[in-house]
Amino acid sequence: MxxxxxxxxxxxxxxxxxxxxxxxxxxxxxxxxxxxxxxxxxxxxxxxxxxxxxxxxxxxxxxxxxxxxxxxxxxxxxxxxxxxxxxxxxxxxxxxxxxxxxxxxxxxxxxxxxxxxxxxxxxxxxxxxxxxxxxxxxxxxxxxxxxxxxxxxxxxxxxxxxxxxxxxxxxxxxxxxxxxxxxxxxxxxxxxxxxxxxxxxxxxxxxxxxxxxxxxxxxxxxxxxxxxxxxxxxxxxxxxxxxxxxxxxxxxxxxxxxxxxxxxxxxxxxxxxxxxxxxxxxxxxxxxxNREVALSPVEDTVVKEGAVYVSFEQVEDGHLHRFAYESESGTQIRFIVIKKPNSSSYGIGLDACDICGETGYYEKDGQVVCKLCDVVMNVNTIGFKGGCNPIVIDYHIENGNIVVPIDTLLQYEVEFKR
Amino acid sequence: MKKRSIVTLVTAAAIATLALAGCGNSATSNEATTNNEAASNETTTATTSTDAAVGVGEAAGFTEIPIFEDEEIELLNVSAVYFQPVPMSNGNEDITPFNLHLEADISALSNDLGYGVGDWVPYLTVDYKVIGSDGSTAAEGTFMTMSASDGPHYGANIALPNADTYGLEITIHSPEENGYLLHTDAETGPGGSFDTYFGNGNLVVSYEGWEYTPQEW
Incomplete structure (x- = not known):
């Protein structure tokens, strides 16, 4: 308005x-x-x-x-x-x-x-x-x-x-x-x-x-x-x-x-x-x-066996959740998870995109928005490559957890060092 | 009678003005020098030599303003142009934050990777960096792949609100990074390898001296 x-x-x-x-x-x-x-x-x-x-x-x-x-x-x-x-x-x-x-x-x-x-x-x-x-x-x-x-x-x-x-x-x-x-x-x-x-x-x-x-x-x-x-x-x-x-x-x-x-x-x-x-x-x-939107804080995760574990309970509310792994150089490599509407699947990607870099995403009125360019994401396409969508990362599901390998996250360390 | 002559006079002045406004392209040339910090990457210096002032699109509302043209590096011919920010599919419809649409036209030169000469080269990751006259980075990112009425290209809407003399650096990654494959058998393969062209790293085209002022589109 x-x-x-x-x-x-x-x-x-x-x-x-x-x-x-x-x-x-x-x-x-x-x-x-x-x-x-x-x-x-x-x-x-x-x-x-x-x-x-x-x-x-x-x-x-x-x-x-x-x-x-x-x-x-x-x-x-x-x-x-x-x-x-x-x-x-x-x-x-x-x-x-x-x-x-x-x-x-x-x-x-x-x-x-x-x-x-x-x-x-x-x-x-x-x-x-x-x-x-x-x-x-x-x-x-x-x-x-x-x-x-x-x-x-x-x-x-x-x-x-x-x-x-x-x-x-x-x-x-x-x-x-x-x-x-x-x-x-x-x-x-x-x-x-x-x-x-x-x-x-x-x-x-x-x-x-x-x-x-x-x-x-x-x-x-x-x-x-x-x-x-x-x-x-x-x-x-x-x-x-x-x-x-x-x-x-x-x-x-x-x-x-x-x-x-x-x-x-x-x-x-x-x-x-x-x-x-x-x-x-x-x-x-x-x-x-034009005030800067503050990103929601990084939430706690369990790091074990070379991977970051996010339990389903943490993310089942349908809102945007932000997690991170801190590398040895102190770089926080962030990723986001959101449960897709009317679905049991999750949208998972880096808190960065190819176009806008690591500026991150925030949730507004139930929508996920890129902080830099204000592009509103289609939540159902998060996890797919393209446009201003979050960079896609490898993960798997294991015993009620989303498991993101640390090696995967480290590949993108440079994105968060810009 | 007097009224008629007044109207005629003013109309003539108006027509003359319109004619003046509509004419008068003049050629210019612009040369560039470059510094490339990434030693492993292959670098080239872009030069513009534009006899035709602007590349006018097929439709009147779509006029590409050249930054540099026809820079050849390894197997690629690279040109950079800009025009008005454009709405794009897949959630990129809002153009209000942007000042221009920056585009890299990348076509193939003679090569042994199977690309037709003059054809657009797909599966590239193309990074751009706009550097201000004070050395600061005014904009950077990775181009998206898209099609306009004049064909496919790599481009992005970017915010560049200040007039300045900018440098533009375009970094082109090997298509192999995006999973592009080559036939390797003698019977059906093109005969070449990506290493021939990208063996020393990414290809970098640098241009300095882009005199830019934000335009009213």
Whole structure:
């Protein structure tokens, strides 16, 4: 549940700020025709993102990197046009034509922001099903609830950014929007550079790769930059709200002014609260969600006659049990035993797999999970080779005991020395 | 009329952008040096020389990004590529923890073990190790055997979240370790022995200078 709450928040927070600012700007600055153009851009963006989401997940026709390059290219052209045609002198000189270009440029920025971000977010529920869950399973429900909370949180945050921005002084809004779009453009350029270098569309050199490396490893800077920008307008509003001195002619007008500023304060505070929740999701909640799972302790066994003996009584409860043999060099060679459901047979293997090494397995909700890669094992296939299954070991059954020869375990000592 | 010209202008700009975004592959070459610590193993240094920038799969959504290509060691031709993490059967459907799917394409060169030249070589244990620029191990493990739409290969989804200049070491064990047998009679046997190729230990292909940044897939 938490994983998808975090993923949805991380995916949407940047675009939410940009959309909130873009839509507030168009509401304050644009004529009705311009607002209609923005509406068309938004609707087209949503429809295109749904189509893209379907195409990415249900067909093999979409190469995401290529599409991202196209989207970035279009957005960068629109950004430059928007900047040029919002210069006062240019706007005055170009008149209606300039206004149309400004509307279309901002509508394209709106469209590309949605098309770039939302296809993956729409597809998260499809991702739940990929992991073998059905729509009616509890696991699916939990993940979906996390996803839904993330969507709701980001919607409220975006709405609060929009409501705060539209109440702000137009010059401040214009400046914040342009800086937000600039930060986004730099991010798009850096991601574009990473794609072009990886695909060798441009020849790599030390400088280019260094730029790509640092913009990739510190990509959160763009995210936090947009979050700081989202805070500026509510702060401006809160400060302005402390010094309200609007004239009024009667008590009704006074009440109206008080109500207006009360609403303004509420929206500003909503930005703070939702942003705080989002930051908590991306830090505290994420740290909790990614906390290391402690393996259950190694249980006692009898070591005799060159073998490790595990009695049936120890493992007949159907839960995962962990045992170990300590070699002369002090290496603990661990193995697991689990009684298979509706069966009298046991799944036995090393507490390590070929892919993930000796990180071990843990039991969660009746399932055996690899600690490193989170792959859920099919309990019935434990004891068989393949995938992330425990490494298969030799053993035999003797007088109500599972007997694992020490020589067998010592063969795998190197696995536990990594 | 004015409106029409505005729309035309912006449309033209958009089309030009799309065209720009869709063109312009350029060739590059990259050479590598290697150090191999396992003295008993046979080691080779991988070199990339890529006139074709990327190996585009049959479908648009499946583009293999090369790390190194066509490195020949003993009886094997080895290439390493990566692309988006992929869900796989047998409990490997969840791709959320991973950044990429690393793949080793291993085919046979001329040999006397009965493998057809150019054919994929089965029954290998293939270990991989990704080494960061600071010398630390960023990822390691053993590839799984699997089939994609372009055929069988050895590969694994791996987590590699940081951009860096990495080294990649691929260690190939003898098929004999996995119980692969050879006919030994003169009439039906291929005539060779695994010792000819693996007598000095595992085969190791090392590549340095893999400039990697995590991609949005």
């Amino acid at each position: 938490l994983t998808y709450l975090i993923k949805t928040t991380e995916s949407l927070i940047l675009v939410t700020v940009i959309l909130g600012l873009i839509l507030a700007y168009s509401r304050n600055y644009f004529e009705d025709k311009g607002k209609r153009v923005m509406l068309i851009g938004t609707v087209l963006g949503v429809i295109s993102s749904i189509v893209m989401s379907y195409m990415k997940n249900a067909t093999s026709r979409i190469d995401t990197s290529w599409w991202n390059l196209r989207i970035f290219g279009l957005a960068l052209v629109a950004f430059v046009l928007f900047l040029v045609f919002t210069i006062k002198k240019v706007a005055e000189k170009t008149g209606k034509v300039g206004a149309w270009i400004q509307w279309l440029a901002l509508a394209i920025l709106d469209f590309t922001a949605i098309l770039y971000t939302f296809p993956d977010v729409w597809a998260y529920p499809y991702g739940f099903l990929q992991t073998g869950q059905t729509i009616v399973s509890t696991d699916f429900l939990y993940k979906f609830i996390g996803y839904l909370f993330g969507l709701i949180l980001m919607f409220v945050f975006g709405l609060a950014v929009y409501q705060s921005a539209k109440r702000t002084d137009d010059k401040a809004l214009s400046l914040v929007l342009k800086i937000a779009l600039l930060v986004n453009a730099i991010r798009q350029l850096s991601v574009g550079l990473q794609i072009m270098l990886a695909r060798r569309m441009i020849t790599s050199n030390h400088t280019l790769f260094t730029i790509a490396k640092y913009t990739s490893n510190y990509s959160n800077v763009f995210l936090y930059g947009e979050m700081v920008l989202a805070l500026i307008l509510p702060i401006v509003l809160l400060i302005a709200g402390m010094h309200v001195n609007e004239p009024y002619e009667n008590p009704a007008q006074k009440r109206k002014i008080i109500a207006k500023w009360r609403n303004t304060r509420r929206w500003a505070i909503t930005v703070f609260v939702t942003l705080l929740l989002a930051i908590m999701n991306m830090t505290v909640v994420k740290a909790y969600d």
